[in-house]
Amino acid sequence: MQEFGSKITIKVNEGVYLKSPDSSVLGGKILRGGIDLIDEIGFEDFTFKKLASKIGSTEASIYRYFESKHHLLVYLVLWYWGWQEYRLILRTMNVEDPIDRLKRALLVVTEEIQEDSTFLQINEVKLQQIVIAESSKIYMNKKVDKDNEQGFFVQYKDVVERISKIILEVNTSFKYPHMLVTTVIEGAHHQRFFAKHLPKLTDCLDGEDSIVKFYQELVIKEITK
Template structure:
């Protein structure tokens, strides 16, 4: 997987950016440092001015890559889910047993993320923290229907539907495969959040993982 990923450019819908940040050093710096800054101060407090100061660049230069900070977050999310999709595809390729394949998939999307050294400018571990803390904000806006039409969430929906396919292989009779898949993916983000901030309403902690909870849940639901 490593070799393949190192030669692979994660593709993100062109409508999300003004100029593709992967095509220049400044663009890459914007992506790299925005991840660190959003993690540090939170998306709500994040501004292009602050990012400009952090990277020693002008605010107006950042606007040449992204229309606004919302689009930047959508970009980071798309990148994350696309990267996650690759991990999932490679981890499940050549596995014939449907249950084993589904378990692998659930493990990939629910476990804690470590940095992928093949992507120079992106720290996936920190990006994962941002996704846990901020992902639903990309969806929960008044513009969601318009942005959905423009394909902003295609990669995310494709990832969910890959898991739906695995669920259907395990139990073709189960009538809620889509809801189960979306529950696993977005629910595990929430459980990670609770583990960090509201420990009294989750069982997940350093000893019992979110992955265990969802593996157990899925096994029981589909048997």
């Protein structure tokens, strides 16, 4: 995807940020440093004070970009799903066979990100780690309905909708496409986390990527048999 690298940017909804971190040097440092620090110490221990000292700025300056650390996390997760939709489009483009399209789409959302290259401010490998470990915190709370109204989850919904449509291409009468897609996406995240920390909750077979294989097979069986 490097050929687009410098020309494409992923847009995140206004309302998530106070001032766009795309627009300045400090904004870029907040994103890069934020990703590094959240990945390193986890979201609970992460504070704007620590981030400020890491990037050589101040708490107050960071607060001009994001209302709270929650908003920064929302920004990062939204960016991730915006990026995933872009990958989804590229990787299913011109693929005619619906089953092939579906398998490719599932690969995009279940595979482990290996290289960080495409976008300047964002280390995609670390960002995926963050999404896996922290993203449920953006909606598993009492502010979810308010945040939803403000469009904080549209990118995620769009990805789910896009894959759901491919599922319906394969099986027009399948009743639970969204349920199946979110089961797969959230499931794949969980399995990657469990494989590292709670291996008894998963089945790690070495060599192949068993997570991708498992979910591809699961979906195909569910909708074609």
